[in-house]
Amino acid sequence: MKISIAPSAGFCFGVKRAIDMAVYSAGKFGTELNTIGPIIHNPQVVCLLEEKGIFPVESVDKIRSDTIIIRSHGIKAGIADEIAKKxxxxxxxxxxxxxKAQDYMKSASSxxxxxxxxGDKKHPEVQSIISFAVAGRYMVLNNLEELKHVDFTEKIALISQTTQDVMFYLSVIYEVFRRVKKGVIVFNTICDATKLKQEEAAVxxxxxxxxxxxxxxxxxNTNKLKNxxxxxxxxTYHVETEKELDPGWFRDAENVGITAGASTPDWIIKKVVEKIKVIEKQNK
Ligand code: SF4
Structure with missing residues (x-):
């Protein structure tokens, strides 16, 4: 059985940078540090960071430390204002x-x-970007059906979640171009790391x-890769750790491909590869 790992599988630039900043700061200050929400969407990494004194809190009034780390997804403009008062x-x-997406949002909205x-309206990154729009002058769209609620006599700006499926964003752009009456601007806000990961995953x-x-x-972004x-x-199977791998999935498989989301550390990918090798031996 041949196991191939997508070259860009795992931590992206933004996640690596956020974790490096958090770990460096924890070492430098030697006291508890907080983040608003988990620093990245990976429970295993969040647990490891807690061992280094970096704890997520749900809101500004729950902050226990005198230093807050803003995670890679960013925070809502209102939360930044609340923090600034403390x-x-x-x-x-x-x-x-x-x-960059927050800046585009501010300028287009103004x-x-x-x-x-x-994007996904519940996702913290979308909530942080959209918080820079003028109230009541935006919608978050997750399927083409929702375009029926748009007034196409308006001038329209399109912005995407950074981890959006490229093909879906293109389909929205096409539909908006077909219907818009006044004018449209499109911001290319899907990040390069996401595009590369999606292309490699498809191949x-x-x-x-x-x-x-x-x-x-x-x-x-992991769920997008899975889809x-x-x-x-x-x-195709989505797992958080090697413990979830089912030997039955690999019967008769000659080529196994592995990719991983932007918040998946290398050590989890390695454990998945090792476990697949063990399963291969057991299945023989
Ligand atoms: S997926 Fe892209 S936008 Fe999101 S943290 Fe990584 S590099 Fe930044």
Missing amino acids: DIAVIDATCPFVK EGYFIIMV LAARSDVMIVVGGYNSA ICKSIQDR
Whole structure:
């Protein structure tokens, strides 16, 4: 059985940067540090960071430390205002790609565009970006059906979640272009790391008999990878750790592909590979 790992599987630039900043700060200050929400969407990494004194809290009033780390997804504009009123030091680990999307949102919104943000409205990154829009002048869209609620006589700006499926974003752009009356601007806010991961995952899924996608169940980009792979290879399985691998998945498989979300550390990917090798021996 040949096991192939997508070259860009695992931590992306923004996640690596946020974790490096958090770990460096924890070592430097030697006291408890807080993040608003988990620093990345991977429960195993969040547990490891807690051992280093970095704890997520749900809201500003729950902050226990005198330093707060802003995670790679960014935070809502209102929360940043709340933090600014307190005597708390801020380490801003917002990914530069998310920052750029926040800036686009601010400028398009202030120029009077109605914003269509393509993404998951419950995702913290979307909530942080959309918080920079003018109230009541935006919608978050997750399927083409929802376009029926848009007033196409408005001038429209399109912005995407950084981890959006490229093909879906293109389909929304096409539909908006077809219907819009006044004008439309499109911001290319899907980050390069996401595009690369999705392209590699699609190629690998096409030449694998079984595809394993590794990452947190709460990770949007991991779920997107799973959906892309599943649309190409029905034998696609999403796991958080090697413990969930089922030997039955690998029967008769000659080529196994592995990809992993942007918040999946290398050590989890390695454990998955080792476990698949053990399963291979057992299945013989
Ligand atoms: S997936 Fe892209 S936007 Fe999100 S943290 Fe990683 S590099 Fe930044």
